[in-house]
Amino acid sequence: MNFRLASAVKHFGQIRHASAVAASAQEVLAAGNQAAISELSNGFRVTSVENNRHVSTIGLWLDLGSIYDDAHLNGSSAFVEQLVYHGSGGKAQLELELAKLGGRLSSYTSREHTAFFVQVPNAGVEKAVALLANAVKNPSLDNSAVEAERNVLLRKLAESESNLSEVALDNLHATAFQGTPFAQSPLGNTNGLTNISRDDIQSFLKNHLQPTRIVLAGVGGVNHERLAALGEQHFGSLTNNYERKIPQYENVRFTGSEFIYRDDSVPYIHGAIAVEGVSQNNPDALPLLVASTIVGGWSNTSNVNVNAPSTLVQKLSILPALKSYQSFSINYNNTGLFGFQWVSTADDQADVMEITGLIQRQWKSLATSVTNDEIDRAKNLLKSEVLAVADDSTRFADRIARDVLNTGAPVQLADLDKAIQKIDSGSIREAVSRNVYDRDVAVATVGRTEATPLYAAVRYGQSWWRL
Structure with a gap:
């Protein structure tokens, strides 16, 4: 009896402690992490979070990615990312100017976006915005710069072939979204990079370089008001006059198919399997993210195996053939x-x-018999x-x-935290049943x-119901 009482008291204390931690997390997210947004008269948008840190991240994000490349010129977005540096006398010069401020420059191009951002002490924010604005608005387009970056991009493309897991994921997009812009790689392809003029x-x-497409x-x-004023100063004069065609976000078609690239010099098989997921705005996006987290991942370099809390990891970790696996749920705009x-x-x-x-059977388990323990671990x-x-x-x-x-507005982290907390077994079963069970699959292996x-x-x- 005494043992049971002590156990119950201890358990009650853990519940109280967990509740206090959860409340504290909500307070942290709600106070000092609220994102503000404003819009200039030309459609240029400014969003920020003032959390009183001594160092800020400032950047420009563009609605410009490989899905907007013409099919025969895949690599155009990647070229823009590289050429922007030349607008301030070259990447080295731009980095030198930012380094004087104590800043560090970064950039990336994805399927949907291109971004340029810098971490800088607060005193250097105004100068950093000015440097980034000048670089983005005045990229160097002389032939020597284009040819120099062509060589850089072709070298990056060749180097990317060594990351076979990324190659498999890229090939997965190519076969799943074949015949649509989402099949195009953010790195471009040899033909496109060679022929772009x-x-x-x-x-x-x-x-694409229009104020409605820049944040x-x-x-x-x-301070948000100050950042908005800087946006007005450097981008308020831009107009949305499209001299050519207005960029369109084309409809996407998922095709059940496979992409097999054989290379016997590689010791292993690197693969990816997926069904069509949902957009970022879809109500099923968050339940599917929780479901993907339940499936989780594992590597043979990990100490977790048969002692893992996940039954799937327990089963997979004892298979000698498996080196690693990782679940994913990727959400694009549509x-x-x-x-x-x-x-x-x-x-x-x-x-x-x-x-x-085994992983597919886990998917079906999510559609039929997911447990509260699994959900709670994933939500945490x-x-x-x-x-x-x-x-x-x-x-x-x-x-x-x-x-x-x-989506047109920043998602507040406190709201996201609350939305995660509301996910239950019913929402996961419904989301997986709608979007995963008995759906066509795309397969890519390298x-x-x-x-x-x-x-x-x-x-x-x-579609096999046996678990």
Whole structure:
């Protein structure tokens, strides 16, 4: 009796402690992490979070990515990212000017966006905005700059081939969204990068470098009114006059298919399997993210195996063929991908099919019998991730800027935390049943692909109810 009483008291104390922590997290997210947004008369938008840190992340995010490249000129967005540096006398010169402020420059191009941002002490925010604005508005388009960056981009493309997991994910997009802009790689392709001319880039910029397609974002010790004034100062004169065609966000078509790229010099098979996911705005986006977190991931370098809290990891970790796997739920503006990647030996196709079959059965379990323990673990992981975003000014700025470009407004982290907390077994079962169960799949493999699972078997596994 005494043991049971002590156990109950201890358990009660844990509940009270967990509740206090949850309340504290809500307070942290609600106070000092509220994102503000304003819009200039020309449609240029400014979003920011003032959290009184000594260092701020300031940047420009553009609605410009590989989905807007012409099919025969895939790589145009990547060219723009590189050429922007030349607008201030070259990347080295721009980095030198920012370094004088104590800043560090970063940039990226994705399928939907291109971003340029810098971490800088608060005293250097105004100068950093001026430097970034000049670089983005006045990129160098002389032939020598274009040719120099062509070589850089072709080298980057060649180097990317060594990251086979990324190659598999890129090929997954290529087959899943074949015949649509989402099949195009943010890195471009050899044909596009080789043939893009200075005039092509100039035309591309005139189509896309419009104020309604640019967001100035800042997180740190930056006042929103001051940042909005800087936006007006540097971008208020831009107009939305499209001399050529208005960029369109084309409809996306998912195709159940496979992309197999055999390279026997690779010791393993790197693969990815996915169904069509949902857009960022879709009500099922968050339940599917929780579901993907439940599926989780594992690597043979991890100490977690049969002692893992996840039964799926317990089953997969004892398979000698498996080297690693990772679940994902990717949300774009009007589509997505829900699936997983894996790396395994390729000695026996049956071994690979056992790996993919176990994960597919986990998908069906999510649609029928997901447990509260699994959901709570996944929600706690995601809520921790929300706190991590709040603590990282660069990730925070990137998130709110992409929110504004995709949805028109930043998602408040406190609201996101509350939305995660509301996810239950019913919402996960419904979301997985609607979007995953008995849906066509796309499969991509790279390396020793003779062990690629039979497509018909993978597709059949989507509708087989036996768990």
